[in-house]
Amino acid sequence: MLLNRRNFIKTTLATSIFSYTGNIVSSVNANENKLPLNTGMENDALLVIDIQNDFCPGGSLGVKDGDKIIKNINSIQEKFNNVFLTQDWHPKNHSSFVTEYKDKEVFSSIKMPYGNQTIWPAHCVQGTKGAEFHKDLNTLKANTIIRKGFRREIDSYSAFWENDRVTATGLEGTLKALGVNRVFICGLALDFCVAYSAVDSSIAGFDTFVIMNATKQVDLPGSIDSTLESFNKFNINKVNM
Ligand code: VGL
Numbered sequence: 001m002l003l004n005r006r007n008f009i010k011t012t013l014a015t016s017i018f019s020y021t022g023n024i025v026s027s028v029n030a031n032e033n034k035l036p037l038n039t040g041m042e043n044d045a046l047l048v049i050d051i052q053n054d055f056c057p058g059g060s061l062g063v064k065d066g067d068k069i070i071k072n073i074n075s076i077q078e079k080f081n082n083v084f085l086t087q088d089w090h091p092k093n094h095s096s097f098v099t100e101y102k103d104k105e106v107f108s109s110i111k112m113p114y115g116n117q118t119i120w121p122a123h124c125v126q127g128t129k130g131a132e133f134h135k136d137l138n139t140l141k142a143n144t145i146i147r148k149g150f151r152r153e154i155d156s157y158s159a160f161w162e163n164d165r166v167t168a169t170g171l172e173g174t175l176k177a178l179g180v181n182r183v184f185i186c187g188l189a190l191d192f193c194v195a196y197s198a199v200d201s202s203i204a205g206f207d208t209f210v211i212m213n214a215t216k217q218v219d220l221p222g223s224i225d226s227t228l229e230s231f232n233k234f235n236i237n238k239v240n241m
């Protein structure tokens with residue numbers, strides 16, 4: 001476990017795995033859709049994904065500059081009547097954690113009954129500082145906090161469906177009961193929880209917008225390419241706010 005953690009730190013420092021690839025994001029911005037007018041109507045919802053200490057610099061799965069988007073996220077929240085926060089919320093023996101395996105490397109992939117699963121450093125363990133929302137995030141406005149990933153055997157990136165694709169978080173039903181038809185998504189990380197949430201939002205029939213200047217990526221090999229492909233495939237709009 002110690003070895004893995006050391007390797008993780010070494011890799012992170014040496015190759016800057018979480019580095020912000022500014023040119024990729026600016027090429028995305030070149031194709032962005034026009035900002036829809038009148039955001040914040042009753043039929044709009046804002047999802048703020050996983051703004052937790054472990055995904056911010058200094059956290060065990062810290063995304064570079066993950067904390068830099070919080071100020072903007074707070075001001076975006078003011079434009080919405082329906083705000084949902086998600087919180088990655090794992091038991092300490094979660095099956096995605098490298099600490100559960102003798103011979104697995106962090107960021108490698110394993111087969112789970114439901115498909116491929118990335119192995120992560122332990123993060124967002126229930127009741128720990130790392131699982132708490134970043135202190136700068138305004139958490140007062142939110143209708144609801146959606147927790148995910150709390151079943152040991154199943155990871156959950158999406159705010160709607162766990163990675164087995166059959167276990168629901170309940171968010172889809174909540175949004176539909178509220179009459180929401182447009183979903184705006186920001187937070188961490190673009191290429192994992194934001195991307196999966198956006199795809200599921202689109203599949204659920206919501207007009208879906210990812211707020212590109214209020215998200216940052218983990219950036220594992222191929223993860224940004226597949227994110228952008230899925231945005232095209234599922235008609236997900238990229239906007240700045
Ligand atoms: C996330 C990896 C593992 C995320 C959550 O919030 O993007 N990534 N758990």
Ligand code: ZN
Pocket residue numbers: 088090123124149
């Ligand atoms: Zn997680």
